[in-house]
Every structure is written in structure tokens, then in C-alpha cells.
Amino acid sequence: MICLFGGTFDPIHLGHLHAALSVCDALDVPQIRLILSARPSHRTAPGASIAQRWEMLKLACASDQRLVPDDREMRRSAPSFTVDTLAEIRGENPGEPLVWVIGSDAFALLASWYRWEQVLELCHLVVLNRPGHPLTLEPRLKALMARAQTTAIADLHEQSAGRILVLERDMEQVSAEAIRKALSQGAEVAHLLPAAVDTYIRTHRLYGA
């Protein structure tokens, strides 16, 4: 099984790391790949450059060998469409279960993604219940859930794609947006970041720090 966790990581924070490690633990996998969404198509421009976000991702992943930074979306010049990334990884790993990990806030917007209907043909989805983002789903996603949801982790190991599992684990109430805002106001955020990332942000004076 290959687990993938994509994000803008602007910056990567302890909520991301806790989520990634919870997935490794729950799904009993030795590693999870953190894929930098280099050129996100669906949001305003990130506060840090691609190179800076990648440096922070590498620093954060160095804290635990289960966390593997993945730069494949950086190497494409086109916008970072998840479906393209999934198709590429599927091509490299035919038949292998693929899991895309996604927070409940991002999952709620799935139907706005480029070629979203193909996502479940390529992978499973593991949805993380972020505090403050209850799973209120629009009709298309409700229908998708009705077809694809499972509560059995074994299904994710036995099939290569097509199932949705909502992970029953508590996530941390941390967001990159709140961290950027706090930094721009001179507030303390060290407790929300891997120590090396906090140092990097202050050294490079990112986000108005």
C-alpha cells in the first residue's frame, strides 16, 4: 500500500505531521509520502515560494523516518492537479493499493477538482476529521460516499482503489492560515511547528515574521 498526503504546506505544521503519522499507525504502513502541491490551482498564491515550502517540508520530514517528502509536482511546470499525480503514481505501481489522505475541509471541495470523478478510479481516499470542519457534504459527494464508504481498513489493503474511509482519530486544531496570520502579527507559533521549520521561518523572515 502506498499512502500519499498532498498539501500546499505553507508552512507545514504539527497538525500535518500528527495527521500523517496517525495514518501510518491506523493503516499499519511503514511510510507516507508528503507531496508538495507546488502550484495549487484552487487557492490564492502561497505566502512562501515553492523552494521555501520544499525546504520546510524536508526539514519537517527529517524528524521521523516514516515521513517521506515527494517533489514530483515541483518537477512539473503545469498546475498541480491531484488526478495527474495519481495517474503518474498509478502508472508506476499497477495493482498496488493507493491511498490519498485528505482533510475534511479539502474533501468537502472535491467535486470542484479537475477531473474529480477519476480520483476514486485511481486511489482510495482516507478522510481526516479536522476540528471545525464537520463532514457536511454536497449531494454529489453524498452520493459518492453512499457508493464508496467503508469502515473496514482491510478493504483498503485488499482493493487497489475506489473506497473512502473516514479515519476515527482526533486531529489537531492547527491550520497554516492561522499560523501565517499569527506570524504577521508577531505572535508566538513555535508550539505549532516542527522546531526546524520555526527556525527556518524566522531565519528567512517568512510570512512577515
Ligand code: ATP
Ligand atoms: P491553509 O490553512 O493555508 O488552508 P492547511 O493547514 O489546511 O492550510 P494544507 O497544506 O492546505 O494545510 O493542507 C494539506 C492537507 O492537510 C489538506 O488535506 C488538509 O485538509 C490537511 N490538513 C491540514 N491541517 C490539518 C490538521 N490540523 N489535521 C488534519 N489534516 C490537516
